[in-house]
Amino acid sequence: MGGLSRGGGSTLTEQLAEHYAQRIRQRLLAPGTRLPSVRDAARRHGVSPHTVVAAYDQLLAQGLVEARRQRGFFVRDRRTPELRPAMPRAAPAGPPLPPVDATALIRGMFHSGTDQPAPGLGTLPLEWLDPALMSTALRRVLGQTEGALALQYGQPAGDLRLRQALALRLGGLGLQASADQIVTATGATHALDIVSRALLAPGDAVLVDEPGWAVEFARLTQLGMRLLPVPRGADGPDLAVLETLAREHRPRLYVTISVLHNPTGNSLTPAGAYQLLRLAEQHDFRVVEDDTYGELAPAHLPRLAALDGLQRTLYVSGFSKILTPGWRVGFVAAPPSLIERLIDVKLLSTLTTPAILEQALAYCLEQGSLRRHVERVHARLDAARQRSVQLALAHGCRFVTPPQGLFGWVDTGVDTEALAQRLHDQGWLLAPGHLFHASRRPSTLMRINFATSQDARFWRAFDRACGR
Known part of the structure; x- marks a missing residue:
């Protein structure tokens, strides 16, 4: 933020209130966030404490913040009850839905x-990034198909050429999956959403890494799931805590990152991966392996889905991180018994995925340009x-x-x-x-x-x- 203007058409109080109001409306300050203390805000913006108090009072009057006695001012959660996830059946006792x-x-x-x-x-x-890599691939695909791909829907499971290229790529990670076991998506986040909607119902318990990716927490919460955080440290997930949670809450899924975990950066050891898969079998839950950052990892690091052979695991990845955030192509590899269910959910959410981008990515994989x-x-x-x-x-x-x-x-x-x-x-x-x-x-x-x-x-x- 630039400095407040003392010669403008509005007072310092109004300018300061508008500064915080804009950030709240843009959701840059999330509900529950504590505003700076009066003293801290005065020092930061070069105004008197009286000006800060008056600005915060304006935010109170607008319903943007609330004052908590002896604690300060906090951004209000202005969502109405109708917008909260529905819970059609009572959830078993357990950790509450997180804010x-x-x-x-x-x-x-x-x-x-x-x-x-x-x-x-x-x-x-x-x-x-390498825009030339992508533009070359797109031109080649458009030239080969004479633009026909842009005039029709793609295949329900995703472009066959890409799925075949992905199957070969997964083989290089030690993960044996046929093209028929792969469903493409609009990025890895969409692939995770397809899996969740296909395999879960509101009220189900889901194991998640903590710390973990906030988008995944929010997405599962919005679907009405109960999150069971598993502490994640330098040695990977705390398997003792995981076992206790699995025994007490009977989770349906464990969504985890085995390689280059976000945010800690660590990777599972082979011994830890083996123990985790044993727990999944013992307590009858599936493991969703998010390998979004897998392109940045050495190929030799063990993937859970490779060790398990896609029996109890589903493998999710994408190429937005390594190519460009705007080229959203992701996929899920899964056991054959789940594929039709995943395709059904994909069709209901996006119909199909863009065949032009998928074939362009297949070209990058086939020609070695992505490598x-x-x-x-x-x-x-x-x-x-x-x-x-x-x-x-x-x-x-x-x-x-x-x-x-x-x-x-x-x-x-x-x-x-x-x-x-x-x-x-x-x-x-x-x-x-x-x-x-x-x-x-x-x-x-x-x-x-x-x-x-x-x-x-x-x-x-x-x-x-x-x-x-």
């Missing part, structure tokens, strides 16, 4: 108002990770898990929700730790993207925002 609002981070990606690198972003920098692009990204990411780690350590951060892959999970020593607010005013997008927990809680942790955290300007701004 998740993942859209704050997502919206922040589109409302940054700056071209500065975004340390909290979940994607590669634009300059790392070469991935190799270049790996080299750049290794160098970026080394520099970002050095900067983070030099500025007082501690890595909770060993730095690997695209993300670092760091302890800053300060409340990262408040830190994210302060840095957002300066154009820096952070991913504070509370977004990665199934229920809202204060956190000193944050996720950094190694590819976008190399800018020394960010770390200087970080120090100032921390009061160092």
Whole structure:
């Protein structure tokens, strides 16, 4: 945010109130977020405490915030009861539905108002991508089909040429799946949604990693599921906790990331993967393996679906992270008995997926151009990770898990929700730790993207925002 104007047509109080009102309406400040204290806001914006109090009073009058005695001002949840997920049957006793609002981070990606690198972003920098690779593939496919693919619906399960190419690619990971066991989707998130809608009913219990991806928490919650968080550390999921939760709540699914976990960056060991699959069999739940960032991982790391042979597992991945966020092609590989059910859900949600993009991706896989692009990204990411780690350590951060892959999970020593607010005013997008927990809680942790955290300007701004 630029400085408040003392010569404008509105008062400082009105400008300050409008600043926070805009952020609340854009969902950049999620329901339940605590506004800066009066003293902190006065210091940050260069105004008197009286001006801040008056601005907060205006937000109260507009119904945007609520005052909690001796705690401060908090963003109100203005959703009406009619918009909440329906619960057609009583859920067994267990953890309550969490107040998740993942859209704050997502919206922040589109409302940054700056071209500065975004340390909290979940994607590669634009300059790392290869638009020529995609345009060449699209031209080739359009030339081969004379544009016919754009004039008709795609195949229900997805383009056969792509599914065959994916089957070969999965074979390189040790995962044997035929093209008939693959259903394409509009990105990995859509594939996860297809699986959830096909296999779950409102009130079902679902195991999830914690910390984990906020979008998955919010999506499952919106579908009416009960989340059972499994603590995730440097050695992977806490299998003792998982076993207790499975025994007490009889979950239907465990949605997890086995390789380059988001946000911790760790990967399962073969022994841990084997024990996890034994627990799934013992307690009769399926495992949904989200391998969204698998293109950034070494191929030799064990995938649960490869060890299990797609018996009790479903494997989900996509190419938006490595190609471009706008080219949304994902897929799920599943046991044969589930394929028709998955296709039915896909047809009801999107009819079909775009055959042009799917055949263009198949071309990239067949010609090896995607493989070469991935190799270049790996080299750049290794160098970026080394520099970002050095900067983070030099500025007082501690890595909770060993730095690997695209993300670092760091302890800053300060409340990262408040830190994210302060840095957002300066154009820096952070991913504070509370977004990665199934229920809202204060956190000193944050996720950094190694590819976008190399800018020394960010770390200087970080120090100032921390009061160092």
